[in-house]
Amino acid sequence: MKINQEVAKALMEGKPVVALESTIISHGMPYPKNVETANLVEETIRKNGAIPATIGIIDGEIIVGLSHSEIEEFGKRKGVVKVSRRDLPLVISKKLWGATTVAASIIIASKAGIKTFVTGGIGGVHRGATETMDISADLQELAHTSTLVVCAGPKAILDIPLTLEYLETMGVPVLGYQVNKLPCFYSRSSKYAVDYEVDTPKEVAAVMQAKWELGLTGSILLANPIPEKYSMDNAEIEKVIQAGILEMNAKKIKGKEATPFLLSYVKEKTHGESLEANIALVVNNAIVGAKIAVAYSQLKK
Numbered sequence: 528m529k530i531n532q533e534v535a536k537a538l539m540e541g542k543p544v545v546a547l548e549s550t551i552i553s554h555g556m557p558y559p560k561n562v563e564t565a566n567l568v569e570e571t572i573r574k575n576g577a578i579p580a581t582i583g584i585i586d587g588e589i590i591v592g593l594s595h596s597e598i599e600e601f602g603k604r605k606g607v608v609k610v611s612r613r614d615l616p617l618v619i620s621k622k623l624w625g626a627t628t629v630a631a632s633i634i635i636a637s638k639a640g641i642k643t644f645v646t647g648g649i650g651g652v653h654r655g656a657t658e659t660m661d662i663s664a665d666l667q668e669l670a671h672t673s674t675l676v677v678c679a680g681p682k683a684i685l686d687i688p689l690t691l692e693y694l695e696t697m698g699v700p701v702l703g704y705q706v707n708k709l710p711c712f713y714s715r716s717s718k719y720a721v722d723y724e725v726d727t728p729k730e731v732a733a734v735m736q737a738k739w740e741l742g743l744t745g746s747i748l749l750a751n752p753i754p755e756k757y758s759m760d761n762a763e764i765e766k767v768i769q770a771g772i773l774e775m776n777a778k779k780i781k782g783k784e785a786t787p788f789l790l791s792y793v794k795e796k797t798h799g800e801s802l803e804a805n806i807a808l809v810v811n812n813a814i815v816g817a818k819i820a821v822a823y824s825q826l827k828k
Contacts, residue, residue: 530580530639531592537578538640541828543820545572546591546636546644546674549583551809552598553607553626554787555647556802562602564806566595568645568813575817580641582632584610587622591639601626609783611664630668633676633746642735642823643675645816647809648682648712649748651690653785654772661781662693669746670697675735675823677816679808680710680717680750684768684789687711687719694748695722701748702734704815710752713759713793713804721750728815732822751815757807759800767796 530538537544547568552561569579581593583601590597601607601624608618610625612634618625627635633644650663663685669676681690687709694701703709703721711717725731734747752758771792775781780788793801 528589528591528635528638531590531594534578534580534592534639541824543577543817543824544580544641544643545577545813545816545820546632546639546641547579547581548629548632548644548646549581549593549601549626550609550628551647552581552601553604554609555790556805558602560802560806562599564809565598565602567806568809571810571813572645572817575814575821577643577817577820580636580639582627582635584618584623584625584627586624587619589619589635591635591641611783612668613664629665629676630663633668633672633674637672637674642673643677643816643820645677645809645812647678647805647812648680649676649678650786651681651685651687652693654684654686656686656689659781661785666690666693666697669694669699669748671744672746673739673744674746675731675749675816675819676746677749677751677812677819679712679753679812681712682786682790683712683714683764684771684786684793687717691719697745698743699745699748700734700738701750702731704731704749704751706750706752710750711761712808713753713764713801714761715752715755715758717761725749728818728822729826731819732826735823736826749815749819751812753804753808754811757804759797759804764793764797764801767793770796
């Protein structure tokens with residue numbers, strides 16, 4: 528594992544660092560929007576007092592803190608493997624390029640000593656999982672890896688109630704940032720309650736400290752709602768998702784290809800509105816994540 532010099536120095540000095548995934552670059556958005564968004568998110572984290580560390584795998588080597596040119600290559604390169612926990616040993620041993628999912632990213636962030644991770648939305652229990660058993664590895668990793676994960680809630684294409692039930696069983700607290708209802712990725716709110724509402728970065732940092740000093744391993748999920756300007760109507764998005772699932776099933780798309788297909792389908796049917804929403808929510812999460820990383824760093828000192 529190679530840690531970028533700036534990131535390594537910040538960690539050694541106890542400065543705030545925020546980890547970021549690379550799947551959103553290689554599999555989440557089209558080029559050049561993916562690269563523009565990745566650079567914007569990094570810049571946003573810097574503006575809010577923390578050091579960004581985008582994680583990826585290049586020729587079998589884990590990189591914590593991709594350079595601008597490496598991010599550009601991830602955005603353009605074809606055939607980059609989407610990497611979760613199960614894929615890590617294969618991608619490393621075969622010296623491939625790999626874009627890390629939430630699960631792989633928090634494993635690597637934890638090994639590097641980074642406690643705050645920012646993403647768009649987490650994976651979870653897929654619709655129809657009672658028959659298919661299609662459950663994202665993100666959930667298992669949240670149960671076992673001690674990181675704060677800042678997101679805009681589970682991806683809207685998932686079975687939200689079952690995802691929340693799974694997180695409860697695994698002992699992962701679901702916090703709402705200044706809200707008491709779960710944000711649903713493209714939409715600011717849903718009918719599902721979060722476990723607790725937290726209102727400031729300092730309050731979140733105190734929860735992080737309390738959990739891990741008690742020896743309770745596992746992540747904390749912070750659901751931060753998309754900015755109001757970009758929030759989309761729940762009912763309209765649901766119609767599009769249902770149609771996308773029907774098409775996905777007809778084409779027999781499953782496993783790790785399901786999420787990219789559905790997100791692409793939603794983008795097409797909303798005439799790009801969902802892509803703009805996706806970018807806005809990731810940037811918003813970066814602001815909140817950086818502020819929490821700063822607060823946690825101060826608390827630890």
